[in-house]
Amino acid sequence: MKHRLGFAGKKLIRIALLLLGVSFVTFLLMSASPLDPLQTNVGQVALGSMSQEQVEALLAYWGVDTPPLTRYAGWLGDVLKGDFGTSLLYRRPVLEVVGERLSSSLILLLSAWILSGILGLFLGVVAGAFRGRLPDRLIRGYCVVISSTPAFWLAILLLLIFSVWLGWFPIGMSVPVGMESSAVTVFDRLYHAVLPALTLSITGVANIALHTREKMADVMESDYVLFARARGEDARGIVLRHGLRNVMLPAITLQFASISEIIGGSVLVEQVFSYPGLGQAAVTAGLGSDLPLLLGITVITAAIVFGGNLVADLLYGAVDPRIRRGAAKS
Amino acid sequence: MEPILKIRNLSISFKQYEKGTKQRKIQTIRNLSLEILPGQVAAVVGESGSGKSLLAHGILGILPYNSQMKGEILYDGRTLDKKRAEELRGREIALIPQGVSWLDPLMKVGPQLFKGKKDAQTKTRYREALARYGLGPETEELYPFELSGGMARRVLIASAVAEKPRLVIADEPTPGLDERTAVRILGHFRELADEGAAVLLITHDLRLALTIADQVTVFYNGETIEKASPEDFQDIRRLKAPFTKALWTAMPEHDFKAAEIEGPGDVGGDA
Numbered sequence: 001m002k003h004r005l006g007f008a009g010k011k012l013i014r015i016a017l018l019l020l021g022v023s024f025v026t027f028l029l030m031s032a033s034p035l036d037p038l039q040t041n042v043g044q045v046a047l048g049s050m051s052q053e054q055v056e057a058l059l060a061y062w063g064v065d066t067p068p069l070t071r072y073a074g075w076l077g078d079v080l081k082g083d084f085g086t087s088l089l090y091r092r093p094v095l096e097v098v099g100e101r102l103s104s105s106l107i108l109l110l111s112a113w114i115l116s117g118i119l120g121l122f123l124g125v126v127a128g129a130f131r132g133r134l135p136d137r138l139i140r141g142y143c144v145v146i147s148s149t150p151a152f153w154l155a156i157l158l159l160l161i162f163s164v165w166l167g168w169f170p171i172g173m174s175v176p177v178g179m180e181s182s183a184v185t186v187f188d189r190l191y192h193a194v195l196p197a198l199t200l201s202i203t204g205v206a207n208i209a210l211h212t213r214e215k216m217a218d219v220m221e222s223d224y225v226l227f228a229r230a231r232g233e234d235a236r237g238i239v240l241r242h243g244l245r246n247v248m249l250p251a252i253t254l255q256f257a258s259i260s261e262i263i264g265g266s267v268l269v270e271q272v273f274s275y276p277g278l279g280q281a282a283v284t285a286g287l288g289s290d291l292p293l294l295l296g297i298t299v300i301t302a303a304i305v306f307g308g309n310l311v312a313d314l315l316y317g318a319v320d321p322r323i324r325r326g327a328a329k330s
Numbered sequence: 331m332e333p334i335l336k337i338r339n340l341s342i343s344f345k346q347y348e349k350g351t352k353q354r355k356i357q358t359i360r361n362l363s364l365e366i367l368p369g370q371v372a373a374v375v376g377e378s379g380s381g382k383s384l385l386a387h388g389i390l391g392i393l394p395y396n397s398q399m400k401g402e403i404l405y406d407g408r409t410l411d412k413k414r415a416e417e418l419r420g421r422e423i424a425l426i427p428q429g430v431s432w433l434d435p436l437m438k439v440g441p442q443l444f445k446g447k448k449d450a451q452t453k454t455r456y457r458e459a460l461a462r463y464g465l466g467p468e469t470e471e472l473y474p475f476e477l478s479g480g481m482a483r484r485v486l487i488a489s490a491v492a493e494k495p496r497l498v499i500a501d502e503p504t505p506g507l508d509e510r511t512a513v514r515i516l517g518h519f520r521e522l523a524d525e526g527a528a529v530l531l532i533t534h535d536l537r538l539a540l541t542i543a544d545q546v547t548v549f550y551n552g553e554t555i556e557k558a559s560p561e562d563f564q565d566i567r568r569l570k571a572p573f574t575k576a577l578w579t580a581m582p583e584h585d586f587k588a589a590e591i592e593g594p595g596d597v598g599g600d601a
Contacts, residue, residue: 132395227432229392231489232420233445241446245436321436321473 015306022302023079023295027072030291037062037289041089062088062289075295084299085292089284094296097281102300104174105266105277108193112200113262117255119201120208125247127209128216129239140213143206151265155199155272162195169195172274196273200265207261208254212247219246249320256312260305332407333365334497334528335389340364340401342384344394358384360552361401366528368496371519373531373539375577376549382532386501389530390425391415405497420445424490426500430482433474440470443489459492460485463518480511487518498522499530504538516542536563537581548574 038047038058047055059065066074078085084094127139146154163171170176174192175184219225220243228238267279274280278297285294317323342359358381366372376382387393389403391412403410405418415423434442443456460469463484469477477485483503490498500519504512516531520542523529533539539546540560548556548571555571562568569575 223427223432224434226387226392227425227427228434228445230387230390230419230425230427231445232416237446242434242437245434249436321438322475325473325476 011310015303018306019299019302023076023299024072026295026298027068027075027291030286030289030294031068033289035287035289037064037088041288063291071291075292079299084296087285087290087293087296089288089290089293094292097293098278098296098300101276101278101281105270105275105279107189108197108200108270108275108277109262109266111193112197112204112266113255113259115197115201116204116208116258116262117251120205120254121212121247121251123205123209124212124251125216125239125243127213128247129220129235129243131213131217131220136213139209143210146203146206147210149203150268151199151203152268152272154203155196155269158195158199159272174275174277192275196266196269196275199269199272200262203265204258204262208251208258211254212251215250216243216247219243222246249316252315252319253312256308256315259308263301263305331367333404334368334406335364335366335530336402336404337362337364337389338402338404340385340388340399340403342381342388342393342397342399344384344397346396357552359388359549360554362547362549362554364530364547366497366530368526368528369523370544371523371529371531371542373533373543373546374549375533375536375539375546378534380549380552382534382549383501386425386499386530386532389415389499390419390423392419421493422495423497423499424493424495426483426486426490426498426503428502429479429486429506430474430477432486433482435474437473438470439472439474439477439485443470443485443492456488456492459488462491463488479506480515483507483511483515484518487515491522495527497528497530499532501532502534503531504533504535512538513541536577548577 038055041062042058050058056065063071075085084098086092087094087097090097123139123143127136130136159171162169170192175181175188176192179188220238225238225242228242233241263279266277267282269275270277270279271283278301282294282297284290285297340359340362341357343355343357346354346356348354362385364372364374374382374385384393384397388399389410391410392415393399405414405423408414410418419425433439440453440456443460444452457467457470460466465481465484465488469481469485474482486503498519503515503519507515516538519529519531523542523544531539531543536546536548540563543560546556546558546560546563547554548558550571550573556569556574558569558574563578566575566578569578
């Protein structure tokens with residue numbers, strides 16, 4: 001029990017430090033950004049036609065006249081009280097905007113995450129089991145090509161082929177254009193999420209497959225697989241019984257670590273597909289100097305990624321008998 | 331009686347890359363010949379790291395892909411090629427490996443022994459084998475990391491015995507065990523031989539091998555340098571190779587005697 005409390009305490013301190021660091025760095029980067037919020041959001045022409053008082057009111061609205069550290073301290077103080085502030089561009093509470101965007105990204109992120117995890121594991125296991133032979137060479141070739149392909153380029157390519165030429169999928173957005181929101185079905189949403197999710201999975205697979213392959217190859221060269229062969233177990237049984245089992249633990253780590261890559265990739269992919277999700281909101285906030293929104297998005301996604309790693313840690317304990325039974329004994 | 335295993339001029343080598351593309355051929359076993367009759371324990375003794383295990387893997391047909399085997403292996407009078415080895419291993423020919431690392435760390439002992447079979451007959455066979463070595467059914471529920479060194483060896487022996495093999499290959503079955511446990515484990519091999527199986531004992535420990543072996547093959551640097559019976563080891567003058575003599579003198583109980591034997595020999599030369 002004491003051990004568990006210590007574990008929870010350590011994790012809490014860690015996430016607090018992480019979020020503090022992430023928000024501070026985001027803030028610093030935004031302060032150092034050469035973008036003038038007034039020029040970007042109001043425009044040179046409109047600014048020229050405004051009176052001095054109007055311009056000053058806008059400067060105050062965008063916080064340009066407040067020293068950066070004071071702004072950060074003010075933001076931090078409010079966040080600790082549970083108030084993430086109001087988005088300057090959307091003029092709505094940050095949490096509301098993030099919640100809305102996150103829920104529309106969720107289908108996309110989840111399906112890409114699950115698809116890349118399952119496919120990556122499968123390809124990695126096959127490549128590892130056939131190391132050096134044709135299936136391995138094909139899978140490795142695919143992974144190397146894909147990991148050196150930028151996600152946004154792949155997104156454009158898929159868009160070109162499947163939406164423009166073949167016309168199988170919509171060219172963008174998360175729901176059909178011009179349809180009342182009450183008339184939109186789950187099917188419509190899924191249909192619109194296919195291509196962006198596919199892009200994210202295709203790129204996400206490479207990393208997972210290559211890591212799984214490495215581990216699988218180690219397992220296949222282990223003493224216990226050699227002994228299984230010496231005991232007359234066939235290749236298929238060895239892969240399914242010993243290979244999968246021993247590749248499961250690193251696969252869990254990889255799967256949860258890939259959350260960060262999926263979220264990171266979604267920023268670019270949502271942009272290409274004009275998909276109104278969290279990633280696109282992050283880009284809008286960044287380019288539009290919407291500091292409260294950007295900080296909100298960064299802090300919340302960082303917390304999600306941290307949560308993923310935490311789940312992986314906990315699952316490890318549940319899956320690995322050496323940890324599970326070892327902890328029960330001590 | 332026909333030998334169950336007959337090895338003639340067996341050589342095993344493997345290729346290794348060094349510094350990029352330069353290939354090096356490493357010869358681990360050269361011209362090894364060996365015969366084992368049913369009921370016999372044949373010990374192959376060599377220094378640690380000399381590739382003795384490859385002999386076991388060669389017989390079982392599970393050598394790594396970069397290795398090459400030449401020579402002839404006859405099992406029960408017929409050539410033991412890869413295909414036949416695949417059919418026989420785990421049934422008539424059983425391997426008893428070094429230790430617990432040869433068990434899947436994430437699988438309970440029971441399911442691991444049963445090799446994925448779930449029928450009552452298989453289970454009973456393995457339970458009887460475990461019971462023979464003093465391991466109750468609760469052992470099946472343990473993970474390998476929960477076994478002590480001695481228990482792990484007994485589980486591994488039981489894994490072979492349950493299949494009622496005609497040839498048992500024990501590869502370094504004693505390191506890491508205390509004297510008493512090691513002697514007891516070797517006793518189990520003697521017992522298997524006395525029940526009619528042929529036992530090939532691969533070890534670096536000449537002294538322990540002598541306690542149960544019917545014949546001893548010593549190899550050094552891949553070459554067979556001595557073939558002797560345990561009786562020959564009673565007297566150093568019956569040993570031919572310097573390495574065997576050195577091994578013999580290294581045994582604690584011979585330290586003193588060895589010096590005595592060499593003494594008179596020198597005197598005799600002078601006279």
